[in-house]
Amino acid sequence: SYVLTQPPSLSVAPGQTARISCEGNNIGSKSVHWYRQKPGQAPVLVIYDDTVRPSGIPDRFSGSNSGDTATLTLSRVEAGDEADFYCHVWDSTHERPVFGGGTRLTAL
Amino acid sequence: EVLLVESGGGLVQPGGSLRLSCTTSGFTFSNDWMSWVRQAPGKGLEWVANIQQDGSEKNYMDSVKGRVTVSRDNAKSSLYLQMNSLRVEDTAMYFCARGSGASRFGYWGQGTLVTVSS
Numbered sequence: 346s347y348v349l350t351q352p353p354s355l356s357v358a359p360g361q362t363a364r365i366s367c368e369g370n371n372i373g374s375k376s377v378h379w380y381r382q383k384p385g386q387a388p389v390l391v392i393y394d395d396t397v398r399p400s401g402i403p404d405r406f407s408g409s410n411s412g413d414t415a416t417l418t419l420s421r422v423e424a425g426d427e428a429d430f431y432c433h434v435w436d437s438t439h440e441r442p443v444f445g446g447g448t449r450l451t452a453l
Numbered sequence: 454e455v456l457l458v459e460s461g462g463g464l465v466q467p468g469g470s471l472r473l474s475c476t477t478s479g480f481t482f483s484n485d486w487m488s489w490v491r492q493a494p495g496k497g498l499e500w501v502a503n504i505q506q507d508g509s510e511k512n513y514m515d516s517v518k519g520r521v522t523v524s525r526d527n528a529k530s531s532l533y534l535q536m537n538s539l540r541v542e543d544t545a546m547y548f549c550a551r552g553s554g555a556s557r558f559g560y561w562g563q564g565t566l567v568t569v570s571s
Contacts, residue, residue, distance in 0.1 A: 378557040380498075387548060387564060388498065393557035431498050435555045441512065442488075442554025444498040 347436035349445035356451045363419040365448045367432030370413060377415040378433045379408060382447075388431065392417060424452045455479035455560045457549050462565030469539050469569070475532040475549030475562055482530035483507075486553035489523060489534050491545035492564075499545075502534065503553045517543075539569045 350368040357363040367377060377395050380388035390399050392408035395415065405420045415432060432445040461473040475487070488503040502513045502523040511523050522535040532549050546566050550558040 376556065380558070382498075387561040388558070389561070390557055390559055393559075399559070433498075433554070433558070441514070442500045442558075444500070447497040 346439050346441075347434065347443050349432055349434065349443055351430075351432060351445040351448045353446070354449045354451065356453050357422045358453045359422055359424060361422055363422050363426075363450055365417045365419075365430050365450065367415040367417070367445050368413055369415075369434065372413055372415050372434065373411045375410075375434045375437075377408065377410050379406075379417045380431045380433065381428045382431065383428045391430075419450070422450075422452050426450060427452050455551070457551065457560055457562035459547065459549055459562045459565035462547065462567045464568045464570065465539055466571050467539060467541055467569055470535070470537045471539065471567060473534040473536065473547055473549075473565055473567070475534075477530045477532070477549075477551075480551070480560075482525075483527040485551055486555075487525060487532045488550045488552060488554055488558065489532075490548045490550050490558070490561075491543075491567075492548070493542075493545040496545075500554055501547070504532070505553075536567070539567075541569050543567060544569045 379392040381391045382388045395410040396408045407418045429447045431447045436443045456478045459475045489501040504511045504523045520538045524533045546564040548564045549562045551560040552558045
């Protein structure tokens with residue numbers, strides 16, 4: 346099945362930019378969606394179709410996707426941004442959704 | 454406001470059964486595929502099953518096939534997951550989500566916890 350690989354953790358100083366990667370074979374040919382999950386809460390969609398921000402999501406969130414890597418970028422990181430982030434694509438070969446393993450973002 | 458509220462979780466012994474429910478509001482339920490996604494304690498997200506708008510097509514992850522059945526009642530705007538022959542490894546928070554997973558999961562419920570233990 347299609348595999349998505351994310352770094353398990355990322356630490357960024359407040360005010361700096363976090364870039365969370367999601368690697369998959371030719372992922373650039375797929376639509377990538379990103380979710381933020383804070384402890385004890387449900388996932389929340391923050392980017393869909395590679396680059397689109399849902400209503401209510403700050404413009405500090407952005408996304409890109411090319412080649413074998415999709416990236417979620419969060420600028421001006423705040424302490425309140427600490428969360429787990431997951432990428433998601435559709436595995437068209439097996440006709441099922443696939444999630445990355447998740448990245449825990451920590452604001453140092 | 455779109456709302457999804459899961460219920461039905463609990464503690465069950467291995468081999469037992471549970472029926473999860475997801476009650477929705479704020480959107481036209483009958484227009485959308487719906488899915489169940491689970492998260493084992495301390496682990497990542499894992500898609501479990503989805504169901505087409507009219508219930509005619511259903512898909513499952515391999516490890517639950519034959520043990521789990523997804524269904525829906527469009528008149529009640531509700532989604533269900535009947536889980537039989539439960540295993541310890543089925544222990545997880547179960548979320549219902551709007552969508553099939555072929556595109557984004559735009560809305561999620563808060564989840565219901567299933568614990569399988571003797």
